[in-house]
Amino acid sequence: MNWRRIRAIIQKFWYSTRRDIFRLFDIFFWPVIELFIWGIFSVFLSKSQVDGVNLVTMLLGGIVLWSFFTRASKDISLAMIDELWSRNFINLFSTPVTMAEYVVGALIVGFMKLIVSMILMFLLAYVFYGFHISSIGFYIIPSALGITVFGWTLSMVVQACFLRYGHTIEVFIWAVAALVQPFSCIFYPLSALPGWAQTIARMLPTTYFFENMRSMMTGRGIHVGEIVLAYGLNLLYLLLAIVFLNRSFEHARKNGNLVKNN
């Protein structure tokens, strides 16, 4: 063991961390997110009138639906980054394939993976915790679809950022779900959030899907208007993400990022 060499290793990590804002994420972002989510959840529990059985069902329903989002939010960005990691990007895009064809292909693969892992998840939730899909009912279809589309939208945004800013943005692929999670009201109602956070939450389609899931599970039914609003927001964000991705692709062509990142 040579302390000078160990110091050199520490130096190397220090240099790379202080120059990379996204590595600082690991230090500051995750602890704050954890504190935020579980803090609000604890406050909700202490004030909640919901009985134990319903609470578990709501938590499991939230976890199952949220997994649609975490999966979808990585679909496009991970597929594209895999091309870059394997240095296959130039090879691929020197063929007549278009970005739109690539994205659609990646989404179809993502969707198939999603279905397989969802079946597995529902089975395991039923076997281990007695959670039955019927507790969500047909609501599973519009909510899962809406949540998945929002995941894809954010995946496109991350990909667009990657094209603009290069490899330093990679950490966002995994962080994006956690970034949206506290404001999506997965485990607690919108009213449990502080005022400023409620404003952000109302702008997210996911909030309305989880709010309605709880509403349905507690026998209060679904607010169709909120579901329509959620789909409207989804459509708006999806269109903006497509425009942003296209512009970022052009930006990457201009500044050479497209080949620099390969």
Added chain:
Amino acid sequence: MEWWFSMEVLFMQDILVVDHLLKRFGGFTAVDGISFAVKKGEIVGLLGPNGAGKTTTIFMLLDFVAPTSGDIEIFGLHYKTHRGEILQRLNYSSTYVEMVPRLTVWENLLVMANLYLIQNPKEKIWETVHRFGVAEFVNKRYEDLSQGQKTRVFLCKAFLNDPDLLLLDEPTASLDPDVAALIRKEILIAREHGMTILITSHNMAEVEEVCDRVLFINHGIIVAEDTPEELAKKVRQIRVNFMMKDGQKRTMSFARTSGFPATADGRFVTISVDEADIAYLLSGMAELGVEYGEISIDKPTLEDYFIKMSHVGGRT
């Protein structure tokens, strides 16, 4: 016959036309307003030292990098309106890119064949893998191949769609000499079938063998454009090698006082002189009464030109 050939070339269709192509990255100018055209069936070498602007030019020709200004016309079409049509008739191979490592060679080529919408893809892949000696490791994973094998697989990919224009970036780097010779043979056969090829290479012998014309690029500008033979002739410095019998010290002293660079290795002396000074050198040595057993003259090659031009930035 030669007259007819040059007339034929003159009236051949331009496959690629590059007009005042400029690329700036911030304050750095990578390509500084170059213009050139490549005719159907021509093999043109794009040469230059590292950082000269070759790769940026190739990437602009592939639409990966957007030009700051200037125009690229391929098959008479522009990327802005006909990207799909252009890339369908074009292919590219480089030592510096890879295929999907976890896939086998066959799987990688099948994906590529489908991206190019090739009719009967399996037959076409078999034909190509046999042509480039890849058939024996077609079921191996790409990541398990040697660099030479990977280069051959990439060439299979490059010929899969029978492109009208082929961009080859260092096509024989990392290959054994016999395989490199096979590749050069295939390049010449492809030209006979009307394929147009733009090639970058650091192997000057290869460029001399396959290229009809060479564009020499340095600091982002084309500093010379001619046949490999004519470019080599522009280097007037030749090397005269002697196997000395007597008078080695006098020869070295004579070379020094005459201003000719000279090196000695055992009984062998090499003197670099301008073509016009050979007679002066030989008569001077005769006057000194030196004796040599053998004499040979190394004529300038494209490599000499490359070395000379890599150290200057001006136009010729």
